[in-house]
Amino acid sequence: MKKSTILIATLFSVALPLTSFAAMDHSDHGSMDMGHGGHGMMEMGDVAHQEVVDGVKATFKVINMKEHMKGMEMPKGMKETHHLAAEFQDAKSGKALTVGEVKAKVQGTDKVEQTKELMGMQGHFGADFDLSKKGKYSVICKFLLKDGKVRNAKFWYTAK
Numbered sequence: 001m002k003k004s005t006i007l008i009a010t011l012f013s014v015a016l017p018l019t020s021f022a023a024m025d026h027s028d029h030g031s032m033d034m035g036h037g038g039h040g041m042m043e044m045g046d047v048a049h050q051e052v053v054d055g056v057k058a059t060f061k062v063i064n065m066k067e068h069m070k071g072m073e074m075p076k077g078m079k080e081t082h083h084l085a086a087e088f089q090d091a092k093s094g095k096a097l098t099v100g101e102v103k104a105k106v107q108g109t110d111k112v113e114q115t116k117e118l119m120g121m122q123g124h125f126g127a128d129f130d131l132s133k134k135g136k137y138s139v140i141c142k143f144l145l146k147d148g149k150v151r152n153a154k155f156w157y158t159a160k
């Protein structure tokens, strides 16, 4: 009798953080901006940059939201024009790495900086940026994955 009580208590203490994490993940998805609901983001847009950084293959896509949201209403007052999506894989095994902290700094030729945290969603990390000015933008992405290493990737994106 006592033994089973302890066992149940142990099970609960293990299970609880997991469920709360899952619940948090869900609410994140619910509050996510459009584009993360129905379709897989990574299937849209072209690969803007891909590189292997210290054993991790990083793939970046920059998605022009207007182009991909044809027929859908853009939320009023939204100045973000592009969605930056980042996907990470173990370069050796090809296994998707979906847990981590990802930040990106986007800077245009006008030197205006936009730094945002990329949120985990549907197997990739993403955030929206304002790339409404035509021209070159530098994108610097800093990502900390489960192995505890901080990696960087940098590329240029030209907004047309």
Ligand SMILES: [Cu+2]
Pocket: 036, 041, 083, 084, 085, 121, 124, 125, 126, 127
């Ligand atoms: Cu996304």
